[in-house]
Amino acid sequence: MRRAKWLFALVIILLLFSSGCGQKSADDIVGDLEDTLDSLNSYKAIGTMNIKTGETTQEYSVEVWYKQPNYYRIALSNANSQVTQIVLKNDEGVFVLDPSLNKSFRFKSDWPESNGQVYLFQSLAKSVIEDGERVFSEEEDHYVFQIKGNYQNQTLSQQKVWFDKDLRPIKVEIFDPNQTQLVTMEFTNFEFDVEFEDDAFDMQRNLTGWDLSSMPTLANTDNSKSFGIIEPSYIPSGVTKQAPQVINQGEDRKVVIKYKGEFNYNLTESRPKAISASAPDSAKADIIDLGYGLGILTDMDEIRTLSWTYDGVEFKLTGDLPAEEMVSVAQSVFEQSGK
Numbered sequence: 001m002r003r004a005k006w007l008f009a010l011v012i013i014l015l016l017f018s019s020g021c022g023q024k025s026a027d028d029i030v031g032d033l034e035d036t037l038d039s040l041n042s043y044k045a046i047g048t049m050n051i052k053t054g055e056t057t058q059e060y061s062v063e064v065w066y067k068q069p070n071y072y073r074i075a076l077s078n079a080n081s082q083v084t085q086i087v088l089k090n091d092e093g094v095f096v097l098d099p100s101l102n103k104s105f106r107f108k109s110d111w112p113e114s115n116g117q118v119y120l121f122q123s124l125a126k127s128v129i130e131d132g133e134r135v136f137s138e139e140e141d142h143y144v145f146q147i148k149g150n151y152q153n154q155t156l157s158q159q160k161v162w163f164d165k166d167l168r169p170i171k172v173e174i175f176d177p178n179q180t181q182l183v184t185m186e187f188t189n190f191e192f193d194v195e196f197e198d199d200a201f202d203m204q205r206n207l208t209g210w211d212l213s214s215m216p217t218l219a220n221t222d223n224s225k226s227f228g229i230i231e232p233s234y235i236p237s238g239v240t241k242q243a244p245q246v247i248n249q250g251e252d253r254k255v256v257i258k259y260k261g262e263f264n265y266n267l268t269e270s271r272p273k274a275i276s277a278s279a280p281d282s283a284k285a286d287i288i289d290l291g292y293g294l295g296i297l298t299d300m301d302e303i304r305t306l307s308w309t310y311d312g313v314e315f316k317l318t319g320d321l322p323a324e325e326m327v328s329v330a331q332s333v334f335e336q337s338g339k
Helices: 003-019 026-038 119-128 203-208 323-331
Strands: 041-055 057-069 071-079 084-090 093-097 103-108 135-139 142-148 158-164 169-175 181-192 239-241 247-248 253-261 265-270 276-280 282-288 296-300 303-310 313-319
Touching: 084 203, 093 203, 093 282, 103 203, 103 296, 119 142, 119 158, 119 169, 119 247, 296 323, 303 323, 313 323
Parallel strands: 103 276
Antiparallel strands: 041 057, 041 181, 057 071, 071 084, 084 093, 093 103, 135 142, 142 158, 158 169, 169 181, 239 253, 247 253, 253 265, 265 313, 282 296, 296 303, 303 313
């Protein structure tokens, strides 16, 4: 009888042990994420990103290619405008490409290491690893972490990240301090250890390797035609708008709007031409997410310039505005009609 009781107790202990050995703690998963980052060779991700700007939500199709040590290709296609922009990083620098306009801009930057990106595995994994106050839970077959935001926009202060059991990202939700959801990223496909062609991250291939005739911005844009003046709805306090000036140079037309007061800056609008440009190596440059597209912020000799394209028009904002105010002006161009 004593032996039977001992065997019964042993069986219970073994059952309890076996049922618990498959459970991973938050620290175990964080360690696995660290190991995955250390051994990361390549990956490919496809998904949909929604960004709330004011009362409007913009939807993007996102495709990410990564190859170690620091090759990136991110294609962002806006669902409303059907225009694709590409962020490319290779040995030559960081590029923002607009294939529909045959336009490229190169600059030196430590992007994306300098700013987290919701669609990059590295950004999500590092945010989990570095947040000592992370909250962990499990939902069905997913690991879930509630962590601090790590983004250029300080409003994006909190986030919730879902990983599957193989540590592939599934979904990200980002909130402001009031728990208002501003960004959602859903991954429909994610693959580690992907083989890419030798020229997959080549600038020229990514700029010209598209069916340009099917892209609406190129098909509907004629540099010889005029365009309406698009005025931002946002003007910083203490600033007054001057009358727009129209400058005609042959078939080219340029509009310049000057703003004076607390800050002094110019907004230039023109039809973009096919061009390859580079920021001076001494300039500080970064990629800015405007919600409806990408902008390029360059800072040199205390003069900032934010450049972006919207609805077939190229905008260039130059002056002494703080970067945050520049972004606010640029975002207020969205859905403004030409006059």
